[in-house]
Amino acid sequence: MPDGMSTCTGCSCLCPDIVIKDSKIFNACRKGSSIFKHQDERIEPSIEGKKVKFEEALNKAIDIISSSEKLAIFGLDTIPLEAQEVAIELAKKRKAYIDDNSAFCLGDFIELILKGDLPTTTLDDVKSNAYVIFYWGTDPYNSLSRHLSMYTYYPRAGKRQRGYEEDRYLVVADVRESHTAKLVKKNAKFIKVESDEALVEGFLSSMEGKAGKYYEETGRILKEMQRGKFNVIFGGLGLKYGLNGKYGRFIEMIKKMNELAEVYFIPAGFHANMRGFNELMFEKTGSINRYSFETESSAPEYEFSELVKNDSIDTALIVGSDPANSLPFDVVKKLKEINIVLIDPKPSLTSKIAEVVIPSAITGIDQGGTMVRSDGVRIKIEPLLEGEYTDESILQKILEGVS
Amino acid sequence: MKIILPPHPTSIIQLLIISKPLFPIGRGSLSHLVNRPEELNISENKGLEMPITPMEVYKLLPKTNCKKCGEQTCMSFAFKLINREKKLEDCTPLFEEKKYAGQLKELQKLLEPLQEATETGLIVDEDLCVGCGNCVVVCPVHAAEDPKGMGSGFGPTIEDPILRIEDGVVKVIEMMKCRRYGKNRVLCVACRENCPSDAIRFLEG
CATH class of the missing domain: 1.10.15.40 (Electron transport complex subunit B, putative Fe-S cluster)
Known part of the structure; x- marks a missing residue:
């Protein structure tokens, strides 16, 4: 791999300061560095498990997609915006279903933010202004390793020059004492929650001046929020599944908190460009995921795993994702029965069950593009080396090829 | 791989892989831990006695x-x-x-x-490290020497930081700069305090 600087696309932090020198990867966390380190373990183009030439695989994929009656496009979270746009065009042309991982990830929060129900800010503003940094239902030490050190709790920047000891207040709410919760020491608070709804109610009753559940913690945190003026809550999957779709009281809580001090919400983190896909879909269709271009609407039954479970599709075009690994076993068993066209740079479980495999590129290594960070900031990514094929060019050829 | 790092200003920087006995610093020798690394669990602090007062x-x-x-x-x-x-x-x-x-x-x-130990010790257990960079950013020496780089949460912009994330795990580059060295040393534990997986530890516990 050539020496140079790159942006890591391991998660939605999109760390821009990765240095590659003498095949050593500097500054990236364990997750990010493994992407660069093992970048040469690539997949070969194949049809039904047999190696073929790239063009043959591409033509076969065009044939399968052209002859499909019910097509679903899934994945798309690790490819740049430009390629996602072509994939949406393809779905439109074929009147297909389109969905990504956000349906079972933090898509709900992104939708609330895009619709304006939750006030949000950028990680750069958090870095230079935020006082109370509240991680709710997430363990960034493990899932987004550099989140704390690069954007939130530890860096000294802007108005927060005195560092974490004096200028930041860390709050962690989780069901267990996670690694992140172990960082709660001086000027910090850990709330061991049994129910996220109860904690929301606790905050609401504290603000009304009543002593509800968790009143000691909520009272202290609200006081710190007033002191800090600029505060941020990072919600993770624990919060999403804890609230179980009932976001009304949570939105009310954030609204009331904003009467005391500025409180913003940012979804903690997910796949590199999941938010990008959600924003593109929102712009083009008004919904963020689970969309059918046939009915021109979004519905829970259009979620990819539901489509597979209910035998609603005969072909799946999977781009940059490994559903055979991430979806439940009974869904994968059914997924195996339909035609799968996979566009992905690396070998995976899905590549083993795919009809056609088309190798593509890794963003930040052999393809560039624009990606959207977890806070909605668009990041331009330059490739380290020139790749032969990119996700965009492959999808463009399929789009031109299909009837 | 576990590495013990050198600690004293007067001594030559050396890295020792834990196949050799650790430098004993407390009254009890730590060499018995070498064959039973599981006892190096910090939460239990077995065998790690307080330093001599x-x-x-x-x-x-x-x-x-x-x-x-x-x-x-x-x-x-x-x-x-x-x-x-x-x-x-x-x-x-x-x-x-x-x-x-x-x-x-x-x-x-x-x-x-x-007398045996000419050095105090920093232990880095790379197996436990996830490369979060908390230690790199919190280090007060880094913040003073590289405020725009490590002090602001990014990677180092100076050539010789004390700690650096390399291939996804923390590596020690220039130990002499650490506040724990020198005649007027300060027993700073900022890096250890902010390592929730105990990948960074000091011999004294």
Whole structure:
């Protein structure tokens, strides 16, 4: 791999300061560095498990997609915006279903933010202004390793020059004492929650001046929020599944908190460009995921795993994702029965069950593009080396090829 | 891989892989831990005793403040003994007068690990590290020397940081800069305090 600087696309932090020198990867966390380190373990183009030439695989994929009656496009979270746009065009042309991982990830929060129900800010503003940094239902030490050190709790920047000891207040709410919760020491608070709804109610009753559940913690945190003026809550999957779709009281809580001090919400983190896909879909269709271009609407039954479970599709075009690994076993068993066209740079479980495999590129290594960070900031990514094929060019050829 | 890092300014930087006995720093030797690395669990602190205190040493000295060692008091001699600025032999009455023989023996036993260990130690367990970079960013030396880089949460922009994330795990580059070294060392534990997986530890616990 050539020496140079790159942006890591391991998660939605999109760390821009990765240095590659003498095949050593500097500054990236364990997750990010493994992407660069093992970048040469690539997949070969194949049809039904047999190696073929790239063009043959591409033509076969065009044939399968052209002859499909019910097509679903899934994945798309690790490819740049430009390629996602072509994939949406393809779905439109074929009147297909389109969905990504956000349906079972933090898509709900992104939708609330895009619709304006939750006030949000950028990680750069958090870095230079935020006082109370509240991680709710997430363990960034493990899932987004550099989140704390690069954007939130530890860096000294802007108005927060005195560092974490004096200028930041860390709050962690989780069901267990996670690694992140172990960082709660001086000027910090850990709330061991049994129910996220109860904690929301606790905050609401504290603000009304009543002593509800968790009143000691909520009272202290609200006081710190007033002191800090600029505060941020990072919600993770624990919060999403804890609230179980009932976001009304949570939105009310954030609204009331904003009467005391500025409180913003940012979804903690997910796949590199999941938010990008959600924003593109929102712009083009008004919904963020689970969309059918046939009915021109979004519905829970259009979620990819539901489509597979209910035998609603005969072909799946999977781009940059490994559903055979991430979806439940009974869904994968059914997924195996339909035609799968996979566009992905690396070998995976899905590549083993795919009809056609088309190798593509890794963003930040052999393809560039624009990606959207977890806070909605668009990041331009330059490739380290020139790749032969990119996700965009492959999808463009399929789009031109299909009837 | 576990690495012990060198600690004292006067000594040459060396990296030791834990196949050799650790430098004993407390009264108990740590070498027995080598064959049972599971005991190195910090939360239990088995086998890691507290370091020697000046008071313990002072109690075994003659306490006459005779100034033969060049110090004003026996207490200050005890301090310098622990900092390895003075040697036990500098206290001549201890060796010349028979009544101190028992105390001398005890003192030699107490200071034995100190004489073997020319260094204090930082242990980095790369297997536990996820490369979060908390240690790199919190380090007060980094913040002072590289405020736009490491002090602001990014990777180092200087050539020789104390710690750096390399291939996804923390590596020690320039130990001499650490505040724990030098005559007027500060027992700073910022990097260890902010490592929730205990990948960074100091020998004294």
